[in-house]
Amino acid sequence: MVPTALEALGLQLCSYLQAQWGEPVALAGIDQIPGGASRETYRVRLDLRGLGRVVILRRDPKTSLIDTERAHEYRTYEAAFRAGLPVPEPLFLEEDPNWLERPFSVMAEIADCSSRVADLAGDDQAEVRARVGAEKWALLGRLAAMDPHALGVTSFMPVPEHPAARELEYWAGVIDADALHPQPVAAAAIRWLRAHLPPPSDSLALVHGDYRSGNFLFAPDGSIKGVLDWEMAHVGDPLEDLAWSLDPLWPWPDRHLAGGLLPREEAIALWEQASGMQVDREAFRWWQVFASLKGLAIWISSTEDFAHGESKEPILAVAGWVMTDRQNRILVDRLHPDAPARYSERCL
Structure with a gap:
């Protein structure tokens, strides 16, 4: 079966994470999180040798409500995380568009929470x-x-x-x-x-x-x-x-x-x-x-x-x-x- 565009994105991310972590990474599911004005945001469920893990993918859109620099935001997350502020743990920043067509970052999920x-x-x-x-x-x-x-x-x-x-x-x-x-x-x-x-x-x-x-x-x-x-x-x-x-x-x-x-x-x-x-x-x-x-x-x-x-x-x-x-x-x-x-x- 040919994967959907969303599934294809998830599979591409799995290939990237496998290269970073040096172990097999399978896609268990992917959903787009609505509402992002400056980045496309996705919740990606992974299978790592039978162990489940969820990460958040933030990818540059083709155009954005706010013109911002992804590396700037990612480094700010790193600084806030080191300082003990409640922020998602930053995992990877990738500026090479060859992986997912546009630059992106990956962060750990903060589970069982709401923003509503x-x-x-x-x-x-x-x-x-x-x-x-x-x-x-x-x-x-x-x-x-x-x-x-x-x-x-x-x-x-x-x-x-x-x-x-x-x-x-x-x-x-x-x-x-x-x-x-x-x-x-x-x-x-x-x-x-x-x-x-x-x-x-x-x-x-x-x-x-x-x-x-x-x-x-x-x-x-x-x-x-x-x-x-x-x-x-x-x-x-x-x-x-x-x-x-x-x-x-x-x-x-x-x-x-x-x-x-x-x-x-x-x-x-x-x-x-x-x-x-x-x-x-x-x-x-x-x-x-x-x-x-x-x-x-x-x-x-x-x-x-x-x-x-x-x-x-x-x-x-x-x-x-x-x-x-x-x-x-x-x-x-x-x-x-x-x-x-x-x-x-x-x-x-």
């Missing part, structure tokens, strides 16, 4: 939901307190003199390059951000770059077992991650809870306790506006990819339509926090 925060919406899940939230922001605070030099990430990540200015100009450049039509809300936000740049932070940290509900795995008891998707990681201001984690775009299924998990001020207090830092509210407001602009830049970029036929993935079309509208409304509210109208509450 929406499943914790019911009253019967309140205790688990609270624990997930407590661990989420305590873990982020712990990351903020770590010295990026001691983590080893400064060997492959630049250390910015002014993190806020660097991040703003990068994402403003993405909008300028990818916008298919004028973006007046983004333009207003960029003007405001340039006029209100906070001073450089006294404390630099390894910034995850996409720390939000949906990008970590939690066990049935609510303990977080793995933080995923480090492709946008960089050295910067730790307030950047905190602001992103609290953006109103991520509150499902309850918009009154940060990330669908905890009241906002409780999340901030947990972060402060774990990091040993106090949130500078003026600087934090800047990072909140920036977080919404960064999100808008990502959705604008996805629109450009879909419109030009670089990808026909539905996630790019949805991001370019629904998410752009939602993020624009959030930005309007961010820029005018005292206005009586809340545009972000009137969404598609």
